[in-house]
Amino acid sequence: MSEEIKINLSEKDMPKFWYNIAADLPTPLPPPLHPGTHNPIGPDDLAPLFPMDLIMQEVSQERDIEIPEPVREIYKQWRPSPLFRAKRLEKFLDTPAKIYYKYEGVSPAGSHKPNTAIPQAFYNKQAGVKRIVTETGAGQWGSSLSFAGSVFGLDISVFMVKVSFDQKPYRKALMESYGASCVASPSNLTEVGKMILKDNPENSGSLGIAISEAVEVAAKNSDTKYALGSVLNHVLLHQTIVGIESLKQMEIAGDDPDILVGCTGGGSNFAGLVFPFLGKQLQGGKKRKIVAIEPASCPSLTKGKYAYDFGDTGKLTPLVRMHTLGSSFMPPAVHAGGLRYHGMAPLISHIKELGLIDAKAYNQIEVFKAGIEFAKCEGILPAPEANHAVKGAIDEALLCKKEGVEKTILFNLCGHGHFDMQAYINYFSGNLKEMSYSEDELAMALSGLPSVSQ
Numbered sequence: 007m008s009e010e011i012k013i014n015l016s017e018k019d020m021p022k023f024w025y026n027i028a029a030d031l032p033t034p035l036p037p038p039l040h041p042g043t044h045n046p047i048g049p050d051d052l053a054p055l056f057p058m059d060l061i062m063q064e065v066s067q068e069r070d071i072e073i074p075e076p077v078r079e080i081y082k083q084w085r086p087s088p089l090f091r092a093k094r095l096e097k098f099l100d101t102p103a104k105i106y107y108k109y110e111g112v113s114p115a116g117s118h119k120p121n122t123a124i125p126q127a128f129y130n131k132q133a134g135v136k137r138i139v140t141e142t143g144a145g146q147w148g149s150s151l152s153f154a155g156s157v158f159g160l161d162i163s164v165f166m167v168k169v170s171f172d173q174k175p176y177r178k179a180l181m182e183s184y185g186a187s188c189v190a191s192p193s194n195l196t197e198v199g200k201m202i203l204k205d206n207p208e209n210s211g212s213l214g215i216a217i218s219e220a221v222e223v224a225a226k227n228s229d230t231k232y233a234l235g236s237v238l239n240h241v242l243l244h245q246t247i248v249g250i251e252s253l254k255q256m257e258i259a260g261d262d263p264d265i266l267v268g269c270t271g272g273g274s275n276f277a278g279l280v281f282p283f284l285g286k287q288l289q290g291g292k293k294r295k296i297v298a299i300e301p302a303s304c305p306s307l308t309k310g311k312y313a314y315d316f317g318d319t320g321k322l323t324p325l326v327r328m329h330t331l332g333s334s335f336m337p338p339a340v341h342a343g344g345l346r347y348h349g350m351a352p353l354i355s356h357i358k359e360l361g362l363i364d365a366k367a368y369n370q371i372e373v374f375k376a377g378i379e380f381a382k383c384e385g386i387l388p389a390p391e392a393n394h395a396v397k398g399a400i401d402e403a404l405l406c407k408k409e410g411v412e413k414t415i416l417f418n419l420c421g422h423g424h425f426d427m428q429a430y431i432n433y434f435s436g437n438l439k440e441m442s443y444s445e446d447e448l449a450m451a452l453s454g455l456p457s458v459s460q
């Protein structure tokens with residue numbers, strides 16, 4: 007067994023293929039439906055929003071999908087990312103468990119998001135697109151697509167959820183440094199935004215609203231396409247490079263994880279780590295405990311309904327079957343802005359229904375406490391979203407201690423928190439408060455789910 011702290015792969019060992027879990031699912035994913043007719047949609051229905059190469063990945067059943075050479079060349083800027091053994095954290099917890107983490111904070115934006123921003127910009131550029139419009143919650147995705155736009159010479163416009171826009175001015179400056187534009191959402195630039203602001207000028211925004219604004223702009227402009235930083239099959243596909251590298255790195259470490267942990271907003275970093283391991287299991291390999299961690303203030307997997315719903319608040323997107331809190335649900339303004347989404351990726355929702363993964367919800371103060379314990383031991387200060395995974399891994403390690411078992415835990419440290427210091431300032435000054443949603447509002451949002459006979 008390796009005694010190394012940091013298990014690195016060389017650039018020549020970087021994966022050449024993404025892994026598509028659709029090829030190994032025991033039952034297929036329910037199809038997306040047209041929002042008007044409720045009939046299954048085909049690739050042509052998505053063509054106004056996405057280039058055809060991405061649409062074909064969205065519906066592909068092929069197991070291994072080649073990563074284009076130019077994308078691999080740019081990935082080399084930060085990939086393969088390191089895998090760490092958290093020896094000092096293990097000692098601090100006094101646990102017999104071995105804890106590993108895959109660190110995605112080494113990317114230019116500071117998280118896993120460039121893993122999909124680069125291929126999305128690449129395929130758009132190939133299709134002759136001039137401009138991409140998107141939403142961002144934490145600011146990580148907006149920064150990543152802005153970086154990708156600068157690499158491929160594309161104009162990028164970002165609608166940033168207002169609460170995060172106010173909390174993180176440096177994210178906007180980073181996007182502008184890459185040549186992109188960034189406005190707070192809801193905005194007066196779209197019909198959806200105007201309608202929402204008319205209703206409540208103080209609306210703090212949500213990912214659902216920002217998606218509506220971006221989709222509206224893309225649908226109205228023929229030279230503009232839309233890009234999403236999570237949820238969709240092709241986004242999760244691009245993130246599987248994280249898990250494929252981890253499989254190799256765990257082998258080099260001479261260990262095999264028993265437990266996998268990741269945080270879930272729309273599900274992409276979790277899927278990125280977990281799907282390649284789960285794929286091995288579906289092909290007859292080892293069964294592992296797999297835990298998705300979400301915020302208690304926006305608990306789509308643990309409290310949501312598995313139903314067809316819109317991906318956005320303005321009801322412009324196709325209907326997808328997912329765990330949802332209802333597309334009109336407004337999550338409280340917690341600091342993990344990337345986890346404030348009313349739904350969950352259809353692929354994650356499907357495997358949860360199949361009993362292949364577990365889910366847990368944590369409150370914001372306990373996850374910041376875990377993140378700070380982690381930083382004291384390992385040096386890296388995690389993003390507020392990643393703190394959820396840290397807390398999940400720590401709890402699994404403490405369970406091993408209680409039960410006296412030596413299990414191996416691997417979690418995705420999906421980003422650093424260097425642009426999230428206001429949240430940490432609030433934590434240290436005692437101003438970080440627990441925030442819960444109103445049960446009445448949740449019930450109201452769920453009662454508005456579209457009635458679909460499928």
Ligand SMILES: Cc1ncc(COP(=O)(O)O)c(C=O)c1O
Pocket residue numbers: 117118143144145146147235236237269270271272273274275276343344345389391392420421422
């Ligand atoms: C650092 C970080 N982690 C996690 C997430 C959640 O997204 P996903 O569930 O798609 O990984 C985000 C989203 O913005 C993020 O910025």
